[in-house]
Amino acid sequence: MLVEMRSLTKHFGITQAVNDFTVTLPDGELVSLLGPSGCGKSTVLNMLAGILKPTSGQVLFDGEDVTGLPPERRGIGLVFQNYALYPHMTVLNNISFPLEIQKVPRAERMARAKAMADMVHVGNLLNRRPRELSGGQQQRVAIARALVKNPQLLLLDEPLSNLDARLRLEMREEIRRIQQKTQVTTVFVTHDQEEAMSISDHIALMKDGYLQQYDTPQELYNDPDNQFVADFLGSPPINHLTGTLLGSVFTLTDNSASFPLPLPAEGVPEGKELILAIRAESAEAAGQGEAHFTAQVKQVYTMGKEELAYLMVGTQEMRAYIDLDQGITPGITLPIRLKPRGVFLFDQVTGVRYQ
Ligand SMILES: Nc1ncnc2c1ncn2[C@@H]1O[C@H](COP(=O)(O)OP(=O)(O)O)[C@@H](O)[C@H]1O
Numbered sequence: 219m220l221v222e223m224r225s226l227t228k229h230f231g232i233t234q235a236v237n238d239f240t241v242t243l244p245d246g247e248l249v250s251l252l253g254p255s256g257c258g259k260s261t262v263l264n265m266l267a268g269i270l271k272p273t274s275g276q277v278l279f280d281g282e283d284v285t286g287l288p289p290e291r292r293g294i295g296l297v298f299q300n301y302a303l304y305p306h307m308t309v310l311n312n313i314s315f316p317l318e319i320q321k322v323p324r325a326e327r328m329a330r331a332k333a334m335a336d337m338v339h340v341g342n343l344l345n346r347r348p349r350e351l352s353g354g355q356q357q358r359v360a361i362a363r364a365l366v367k368n369p370q371l372l373l374l375d376e377p378l379s380n381l382d383a384r385l386r387l388e389m390r391e392e393i394r395r396i397q398q399k400t401q402v403t404t405v406f407v408t409h410d411q412e413e414a415m416s417i418s419d420h421i422a423l424m425k426d427g428y429l430q431q432y433d434t435p436q437e438l439y440n441d442p443d444n445q446f447v448a449d450f451l452g453s454p455p456i457n458h459l460t461g462t463l464l465g466s467v468f469t470l471t472d473n474s475a476s477f478p479l480p481l482p483a484e485g486v487p488e489g490k491e492l493i494l495a496i497r498a499e500s501a502e503a504a505g506q507g508e509a510h511f512t513a514q515v516k517q518v519y520t521m522g523k524e525e526l527a528y529l530m531v532g533t534q535e536m537r538a539y540i541d542l543d544q545g546i547t548p549g550i551t552l553p554i555r556l557k558p559r560g561v562f563l564f565d566q567v568t569g570v571r572y573q
């Protein structure tokens with residue numbers, strides 16, 4: 219189902235939780251609402267669900283305005299962070315309960331609930347009660363219960379937040395598998411950028427109730443509209459070198475280093491406070507005559523298969539994944555080349571990107 223949100227706005231008294239939020243979810247996609255805690259993700263989700271009435275704006279399902287419809291008439295499945303399974307009911311009865319409410323005949327109810335339990339891989343646990351299940355198993359049951367009515371739209375609000383790190387990883391792959399199998403249009407709320415990046419077709423990144431960018435994970439990462447987007451995605455976080463531009467020369471804020479800016483910067487006013495943002499994988503040891511600037515190697519770390527170098531450019535620190543086989547050790551001066559990808563220039567005050 220195609221889902222359109224048009225200028226959705228929700229104010230709680232003086233709190234402007236969501237402002238002018240316009241996003242279209244293509245049919246059959248998994249779209250994440252991503253952003254820091256309090257940015258308005260759950261408020262958007264609850265307006266999609268019909269749990270919250272927008273202050274203004276519309277929600278359309280396949281072109282039909284559903285803004286005024288109550289949740290039970292929207293054909294949605296909901297899963298929250300706390301699974302809210304019925305503790306006294308078995309797995310099978312938990313999953314089939316929504317069908318009981320719909321007065322689906324018992325035999326059909328049981329067949330559909332069993333099929334759904336198999337799909338989320340809890341078919342061997344049908345007679346257990348929730349307390350006899352692990353967190354991941356409980357969340358599978360909650361997803362099966364949300365899907366058993368064949369919803370047109372599946373809404374998941376931080377469904378993995380209560381799980382430990384390993385299980386979170388496993389369950390996010392499961393959610394992707396289940397979503398691709400059912401092809402149900404899905405909205406997945408998370409504050410975890412890695413989670414969103416790994417499972418989404420599109421991501422709507424929010425801050426303070428405003429949409430920052432709506433794009434594929436790749437586009438968000440490689441072509442951020444502003445500094446907030448660049449900062450929010452990626453680990454380790456993108457590096458910042460602060461400075462100003464004079465002609466085509468970038469000079470660090472305290473004059474501790476300067477070098478020709480290695481990317482186009484049209485329309486940047488001279489003397490404007492800027493951030494040259496560089497992803498850790500976008501800087502490498504330069505060959506002869508290839509250097510954009512030099513850096514002092516401060517420290518090197520090996521973390522699993524990755525080798526991270528802490529570098530000083532003038533007085534400013536940056537981190538880079540650098541091939542340590544080349545005898546790179548603390549104390550040496552290293553010529554650095556920046557790759558074309560993952561290097562951006564932002565206005566330090568407004569976060570606007572220059573390109
Ligand atoms: N029922 C409510 N009453 C008043 N303020 C609310 C209510 N629900 C959410 N808010 C506020 O709206 C903002 C967005 O909240 P929310 O959508 O829950 O954020 P998120 O899910 O991104 O963490 C926050 O400032 C929150 O405190």
Ligand SMILES: [Mg+2]
Nearest residue numbers: 259260261375
């Ligand atoms: Mg929330």
